[in-house]
Amino acid sequence: MSTYLDAVNDALERLDDLGYERNLGGGDLANHGPMGAEALAVLGHGDAVPGWIETYRNAAPHHEPPVPYQRLDGSDEADWRAALGDIGRAGDFEELFLREMAEEGWRAVLVRWWPRLLPGPMTGLTHGLIRTAHAVRGLAATAQPTPSQLRELARGLGYWAARFIDAPGPGRLTGRSNVAAALTAIPRLTEPPNSPQEGLARMRNPHSMPGYADALGILAPDHIDRLLSDMTANYAGVCVAHSAHGFPIPLLHGVTAPAAARLVLPQLPRQLHEPTVAALWQAQVTLLMMITTGNDGEESALTRAQRAEVPAWDELIGRAVEHGDEHVIKFTEACLREHALRPDPRYAWAVDIAQQQIERPDAEGGSALTVRFGRSGS
Template sequence: MPSISYHDAVNEALERMDDLGYERGAGVDLANHGPMGAEALAVLGYEGEVAGWVERYRVAMPHHEPPAARFPLDPDDESSWRPALGAFDRAGDWERLFARELAGAPWRDVLARWWPRLLPGLFAGLTHGLIRTAHAVRALYGSADGKPTQFQLAELARGLAYWAARYTALPGQARLRGSYDLAGAIAALPRVPGDGGPMHPGVARGRLARLADLPGYAEALDALAVEHAPYLLSEMTAQFSDVYLSHDEVFPVPLIHGVTAPAAARLVLPHLPADQYEPTLAALWQVHTALLLAFTTSRRGEGTGAWRAEPAPELRAELPSLDELGARAVEHGDEHVLKFTEACRREYALRPDPRFRAAVAVAQRRIAPLGK
């Protein structure tokens, strides 16, 4: 039995990280993963490890200063808030807006109001606006007494604020009126060959900037057929575990979000009106299409099971259990590994596909441990 509860471990972690800005890194703008990683660690059942992990995370990479609020945003006046979407220098204003909203209405009402407004910008921060929001939502409905703490509400305000401030609308619109299932839609998407160099984030950013002109992008948005939300979410997480396994030539972090973004949406959808399900699936498919075109140059082994023949030791023998992989994730410590392991464990419980376990095992090898 843990010596500290999930609720207390997460709340104490949020308090300890209350001073951290939205992003981190010297000369780069990487999302603050601290609250997400701490919450995932607690969900994995390692509540007693959260405090120590938070201290290691804080010193692993410098965080930027929290942005100051400057000009109020009016949530009831679209001409006030809409121009501030995607303006990171307004992050402090967004945080203050959401703090006011959450102080005056139940958090589910605030979420339902803003979800359709933010959804077209789902790619924000490589989907970290959505993911941070989802971890905050799970902490809120996981509260033992049902009463959110000030730090839990502040974390939801920051998740939504980061989403709004890094709001990134992709070109076109996915309508989910095609004839392919997800595997077929992925297979039908033509990849844009590279120049033979490594597929690092700088190359991907260039591709994202000209996404609308890349072959197959517009057609892909209309290729996928809509299905019942929980089923298609499981297809998304399983198929993009396969994508992750198939692309060891890609920098090892970005494609993880093809799994963690729909897994995060699954945490939030039960708290939203039913009419938000299909638009959320469409936005996720658009993000997936962008990830595939930006970061991959061919299908490689996608959909073939080729990963089973990979010489990596973790795939040669019987795959470790997810409990064992959870223990390894805690020892590894990297925030992406923690979040990915927790998401895949949760998805595996709904659909016991071996690709979840294999993808976690491979990610734990490809990604450097915390502080390394």
């Protein structure tokens, strides 16, 4: 059986020729290959990675990898800030990060750029942050990173920088509400988006949604680990509460993004921990406000999860591998990991429903656009 690092490095080599994004459902969406493969390896199914990659590659065409054309200076704030959000500079950012890692090591580069990019947690529907975190987990597992691993971190950070969406106002841990109460207090849409493009437009201009600025500041500070667990457990319940019309895939990033950031925190100085959680709260607020029209079922999610008949985790893992969808795999791995830290029945319940409702990548018929964005009603 392949070891975790063997599987990760083999996957990165097999995926090396894919660009940062793919065309799926009429839009450009993040390349999930490295993240899905790494999660499969974590789940103990490294031997399944080559076959999974072949299926993934055939599911949708990817853009070409970016190439650098103008050198960026990481020490010149005016220079690199001018390139933020310009996907045409993706190759320049990737080259910059590789150059800095060769000079100072990957941890120094991560610590420098994490706070620079943190104000854009929703970049790529949180995949800038998530891809970076998956790369960090692999790097932290070895004293001798391979060139493929270092390049993957450069690509995670590069995607985050090149698709950067500057938040108009940061999340703040300055309120008085715990996570459950804060989620309940977030105002919702009067009408769901008609398409992924409409939902993404709201994401890019969240202050157009009434009550957004106030929602950013209603969460109370708490111990960082406890806050992260509360955020992922409650959001797992939120996902199922809005699954009546098909599992709303964008919402599951309200679980996978905080779970991913938890992987990075041990590599960061403590003064960056609270700003990270505040940025994740901003992402959770934005996700709720961009696609949900009510909160029916959210407050009762824990009670319903406690009563639900859910398969054991070993079965859920096997089902995720067999299912093959990258979101199902990453969601299963994140929920399993969060459950191991602080058990909560909403994790397995949400995974079970997601595996049943998200379309398999080899399924015939159905709209990828609908499946991946969903329609989340009250």
